[in-house]
Amino acid sequence: MKKDKITLALVDDHQIVIDGLMSLLRGHERFRFAFATTDPAQVTELLRQHPVDILLTDVMMPVLPGNELARQVRKKFPAVRILALSMNGEGELVNEMINDADISGYVLKNIGKMELIAALEKIAGGGIYFSDEVISALQRTSDKKKTGDDAHLTAREIEIIRLIEKEYNNKLIAETLFISERTVETHRKNIFRKTNTSSVIGLVKFAYEHKLT
Secondary structure: OOOOOEEEEEEOOOHHHHHHHHHHHOOOOOEEEEEEEOOHHHHHHHHHHOOOOEEEEEOOOOOOOHHHHHHHHHHHOOOOEEEEEEOOOOHHHHHHHHHHHOOOEEEEOOOOHHHHHHHHHHHHOOOOEEOHHHHHHHHHHOOOOOOOHHHOOOHHHHHHHHHHHOOOOHHHHHHHHOOOHHHHHHHHHHHHHHHOOOOHHHHHHHHHHOOOO
């Protein structure tokens, strides 16, 4: 998704939030808004008409909550990456968004302009972004907080998890650790099995919860 312009869409049931976010990003050379709406029920139809790179969505919305909307978008438009926006960083709410929709990030609405831009640019580049407060909430709500011992991860597997969190692909991990790509792929399969995760964002969440990063 690396390109000159990053196309955004925004849904929030409060117009003042939409106005504020659009004002924050107005004039930034990398971003353009395809649409913004206060009605989450309109989003999938609008996405058919206006392709976007990233959908910014509120979490707590009446009629159609953010996790349900995100699930619909991921199913119908799998290329669209989703950044959740919320006043609430409570861990269980974050878990719902991650588990239901495989979102690419979660930030609180109190973040500043520079953090929002950093989050959008990282997600547009294929990465994952969580606000520090959200990471802390995930750690607090985890049943296993301190280490990954319960998953029986090896030191090499933990090392690979940390590189995955930094957005390294298999080739780059292999070059960094001086091992073959096939060995990296074997490690990845074992890591997903041991951590009972099936996606990179699930693995990153596991790493945050177990303080592996």
